[in-house]
Amino acid sequence: MAQVLRGTVTDFPGFDDRADAETLRKAMKGLGTDEETILTILTSRSNTQRQEVAASYKTLFGRDLLDDLKSELTGKFEKLIVALMKPSELYDAYELKHALKAGEYGSSLEDDVVSDTSGYYQRMLVVLLQANRDPDTGINEAQVEEDAQALFQAGELKWGTDEEKFITIFGTRSVSHLRRVFDKYMTISGFQIEETIDRETSGNLEQLLLAVVKSIRSIPAYLAETLYYAMKGAGTDDHTLIRVMVSRSEIDLLNIRKEFRKNFATSLHSMIKDDTSGDYKKALLLLCGEDD
Incomplete structure (x- = not known):
């Protein structure tokens, strides 16, 4: 459901x-x-x-x-x-522009991404920018098996890694299909797909592939994790905190709050209260809503 x-x-x-x-x-x-x-x-x-x-x-x-x-x-x-x-x-566009060193308004987002990135990291971003996933129209178990095997062959069973196979499957298959592929991959390999990505890739590509997997599994859970680590430890990543709280406040912040409480044994409300101050804190708490 x-x-x-x-x-x-x-x-x-x-x-x-x-x-x-x-x-x-x-x-x-x-x-x-x-x-x-x-x-x-x-x-x-x-x-x-x-x-x-x-x-x-x-x-x-x-x-x-x-x-x-x-x-x-x-x-x-x-x-x-x-x-x-x-x-x-405009806020989403503004955030993307400022994430890119060479970002300019009036230019193509894809052109700016290509000019500011390289390698397989760039290719994964370009695939995602096409926004051309297969439609979610039911699960083909044979295709699930084939993709899970292909990822296993491209990673754990290969000397080196066939990054292109990961990019194609992660960037073009439907969300429901990929969730089944991740389950099947665990059955075949004995590893979570995240463990393989951690072993087989590094740097920006690793972070991007992990972000894709976590978003496929659950966007609210991924963003709850993003908020948690923005506030955990010394100092707060206020840019990330503001971006997620503002951009998701009308979409799924209640879901994010629920995942936050489930996964981190504290509430988003409590963590904001402990890690921010003044009018900034008051405004964030109002956006967050009640304490879970």
Whole structure:
């Protein structure tokens, strides 16, 4: 049975874009800034509603809401609020651009990836960018067996590794098919596919193949792990924390929270509370929702 994906942020009932715009202007006008009002409004509206508030803000005051927020806020809190205000698709594009050294707007994402990467890592990324997986239309057990055997032959049974075989199978087969392939691979080899990837590959390619496998198994579980390691240990990877919390808040953050609690014996809420501070913490906790 397919997992039902649920976010923590939904359309705010009784939404009034003009009232929100006026409240935000009041929060930033004059001496001092009412950060509490800003974070309360912007974490409780959906991204679509935030864009409507921004449009009304410009209509009412002739000012750009994002520019005003940037001028009034600072640090990690500012970065979080700015991320919330970007239209969802533009935010994803922005994050991809900044992950690429040579990334430029107006250029092809594939061209930028090719210019900034190399080898099998590059080829796996290019395959994924085609977004051309087989449709999920039922499982062919013979094909499952064939792919599992091919991966076994390409890795554990081969002197060296046939990376191309991994790239083709991981990048083009359907999600449900690959889940069955991973199970069959374990039966055939006695190893989890992740163990083979760890032994047979290294560097960026290894990280990418592991990310693909974990995402195939469960995107919420993979992102729960991403959030955990962003906060675990000395220092917090705030860029990753903001990116996942913002980009998944309307998609599957409730599912991520559930996987976080299941896999790490603590709640996402508790870890955010322990690892962040100030208005930044308050805003993240509101996005996260209740403590599990």
